[in-house]
Amino acid sequence: MKAHRPTPPAHCSFDPEDWLRLARCWHPVARACDVDNKPHKAVLLDEPLVLYRINGQAVVARDVCPHRGVPLTLGFHDEAGIICPYHGLRFGEDGRCNRIPASPDQPIPAKLNLMTFPVEERYGLVWTCLAPDTDNPAPLPTMPRWHDAAFQQINCPPFDVNGFAGRQVEGFLDVAHFAWVHSATFADPDNSQVPDYSPQETDYGFTADYWSTVSNYPSGAEDRAPPDFRWLRRFEMHLPFTATLTVHFPGEDRLVIMNAASPVSARKTRMFAPIARNFDLHIPVGEVHAFNLRVFEEDRLMVETQRPEKLPLDLTLEAHIPADRSSIAYRRGLKKMGFGEFFLV
């Protein structure tokens, strides 16, 4: 990785100080299965990125050819790297320039290498960090059960939302909206009361154990839960934008969903959703994708029309009810990280 001074990109939609705080964190930018040797486009925190793979290694770099500034995502590839369409400069491992067609015999100056960012592949996703703080590196979120041999791993296609990542994640944590928004997919419109629960602070954010009688079986499917079964939903919030939910089904059946919201800009979010489960393994993966897509679609209208678009960290700016304890813990956690009082421009 080339050392560089972190600078918010031109036309940045975030407050510059908030951008720097977000740039120190890891965010997912693509599913690992969607990145091959061709240039793949992504945008993170208003920064256009090019992703490609060489010798199995994923590379994440600014989508700018260091020679004359043309985006490499307009280019193509060969076995040795990705090629800028303007003058044919080619970039391979670690973003290093390995060919200058106009002056093939000249040594390649370091300035011609791509500006790359660190890469971690986890939970079937490619994660990157635009401004790593080497003294105090940010932890990557963790996902329960993903590596458990008894569990199937599924990665839903990315889901784009025209809204702020903080609003999207807060919706994922919200236990009061099931009966109103998700009754067509899994929730019960006649069971809207939210039992008390209390989030517990952790070093990465907080956890919340929420016990309810709202089933997690798809609507219309046979309810296989014993009568009076209480469903435990364990939320783990990894600040700022990644949460996991572990649903405890009857017996040893478990479903883990990660909601990893990638902040494309202050008003656009690309949501990644790795899923791990140890039951219903015979159900085709396509059906799982389709079901989750329906659930995400149900949330879309709410998240895209909420006003203000940003997430007010000043708690006097919105009203709060006891069901919101996770939302309150979430806003308090973001505030403790130092984000602006009125998060995002």
Next chain:
Amino acid sequence: MRNTLEVMVEGIWRQGEGNLAVRLTAPDGAALPGWSPGAHIDVHLPGGLVRQYSLTGNPASRRGYLICVARDPDSRGGSRYIHESLRPGQRLTISTPRNLFPLEKADRVVLMAAGIGITPLYAMARRLEDAGVPFTLHYYVRHPEQAAFRYQLGHPFRFGDCTIYHSSAGESPRHALPEALTRPATGTRLYLCGPDGFMDHVRQSALTRGWSPENIHSEAFQPPAPSAPASSDNAFTVTLASTGQRWPVAADQTIARVLLDNGIDVPLSCEMGICGACLTPVTEGTVDHRDSVQSAAEKSGPRQQVALCCSRSLTENLTISLAP
């Protein structure tokens, strides 16, 4: 809601001058939920008192929970009850362990305790020894006889060293800071437990020696956490630090109501102590915390904040720094 457990006092014994160790087991001898060093339990005592005590001893032991309680001359009832009235065989209700002061991954660890602050750090030392993580434990007491776990700490550790300092011999933290504090490193973490003055002093000393604040961990061990007995619904006064204006808060009024009635703008939202919108710094007095938004660590931390919509005061006056 936190889960509670019924336990029995299996034994009580002296653990250094002025301290009592109390071992709690399940009445039927069953295993109690596991815990990690830094964890505490709420102990429910007669008269509606609830007190938090760190678990100590060997975290790998399943023989029960061990706490160690110093006799506090300013006791508001908790330590006095344990020292004067608690008996072996007695049953108590406790909460399940909860950890707000966990050990984080580290290459080396510096543990610094003063007085009864040794309790969580002794458990940490046992865990670090088991895990093979190098550590040094620095333990400050007034007189040698006051040290708890003196016998156990006197045995050599394979991965750690323990030093006990006696302020009666001039080895107070102000004069005898360990050399370990002069060598901050990225992988080294510092854990503090003891009176606020001790922790403030060590923290400041560490920061000026180049420690990163993220590597310094502490938990106040004397939480002013009362469990809101009805008798504390007393009248008190609230004072604005900025102007010195002072108003009485009657037993049936909230601080927020009194302030609003006097034309002071109060940042309110939920009005039931769950959102924290009205949290306001306290500069004088002791808060009777009634909100459920602050963590136990925040409620017992050095920088107190009061939820104006629901909390009260344990002192006759509470001075807050709210803009007039």
